[in-house]
Amino acid sequence: MLRGPKYKVCRRVGGMVFPQCQSPRYTSTLTKEGARGGRKGRPKPKSEYGTQFQEKQKAKFTYGVTERQFVNYVNASKSSKKGNPANMLCQALETRLDNVIFRLGFASSRAFARQMVSHGHILVNGKRLNTPSYGVKLGDKISVRQSSQKSPLFAELKSKLKDFKFPKWLKFDLDKSVAEVIYLPELADGDQTLNLNVVMEFYSRT
Numbered sequence: 230m231l232r233g234p235k236y237k238v239c240r241r242v243g244g245m246v247f248p249q250c251q252s253p254r255y256t257s258t259l260t261k262e263g264a265r266g267g268r269k270g271r272p273k274p275k276s277e278y279g280t281q282f283q284e285k286q287k288a289k290f291t292y293g294v295t296e297r298q299f300v301n302y303v304n305a306s307k308s309s310k311k312g313n314p315a316n317m318l319c320q321a322l323e324t325r326l327d328n329v330i331f332r333l334g335f336a337s338s339r340a341f342a343r344q345m346v347s348h349g350h351i352l353v354n355g356k357r358l359n360t361p362s363y364g365v366k367l368g369d370k371i372s373v374r375q376s377s378q379k380s381p382l383f384a385e386l387k388s389k390l391k392d393f394k395f396p397k398w399l400k401f402d403l404d405k406s407v408a409e410v411i412y413l414p415e416l417a418d419g420d421q422t423l424n425l426n427v428v429m430e431f432y433s434r435t
Contacts, residue, residue, distance in 0.1 A: 281431035288423045292322045293339045298362065303432045315426045319419040323398075324410075326351065327361035329371060333401060333408050334393040335386065350377040371408040378406070 275283065289299045306317035322328065327343040330351060336342035343361040345351060351358060352372045353365060365371065373383050387403060395401050398414045416425065 278431075278434075281427050281434075284424050284427045285431050288322070288420075288425065288428050291339075291420055291423060292325065292328060293343065294322075294325075294362075300432075303429070306429070307432070313416075315429045316416050318425050318429065319416050320413050321364065323414040323419050324364045324366075325361065326353065326358060326363040326365060326371075329365055329399070329408075329410075332396050332399060333371070334390050334395070335373070335383070345382065350374055350380070350382065365410050367410055367413055369410045371410075372406060 285299075289296065292299075294302070302318055302321045306314045306321060309317045311317060323332070327339055327346050330336050330342035330345055331339045336345055346361045346363075347359050349357050349359045350373055352374050353363070354370055355372075357374060373386070377383055378386075387406065390401065390403060395408075396414070396418055398410065398412050398418050399408050400411045401408045419425070
């Protein structure tokens with residue numbers, strides 16, 4: 230789990246990568262900074278490298294992965310012959326179990342979803358997993374462990390998800406509280422605030 234000054238990270242990468250940065254309080258900090266003058270003069274235009282680096286950082290913080298994990302995902306995507314590298318990177322990030330739990334609405338943030346997985350609340354195909362980075366596969370079924378369903382974390386889950394808009398690549402059975410991966414996500418299914426093609430361009434420099 231990544232820790233640090235979240236407001237500062239959001240300002241640096243130019244995106245609302247944490248839930249805390251999607252609040253009026255965060256917006257007010259930007260207003261106050263502007264009122265104090267901030268940087269004098271017009272901001273310097275970013276170089277191509279600077280833009281690509283910022284997009285990489287934004288993607289890394291959005292999915293809450295370390296630099297090493299992110300590089301591993303990128304390298305695997307570049308070497309894959311299954312499709313467009315940016316598409317494969319999106320697939321690798323989106324199919325992380327912590328992200329799936331977040332996408333299903335079980336948790337309000339990816340950080341919270343990581344905790345749910347780490348504490349053993351989540352089952353994949355009936356097997357208890359505690360590895361947030363686990364990559365779900367086509368046909369996998371995700372559910373909450375029976376003993377955890379009585380926990381305050383999940384007590385109101387059915388009512389909470391009644392009108393929830395699930396991603397198209399995940400099918401959720403409200404009666405059984407079981408989700409299934411019906412197809413592997415593509416770029417159109419990922420976080421639309423990110424440009425993973427630009428991220429791949431950044432790593433093509435090396």
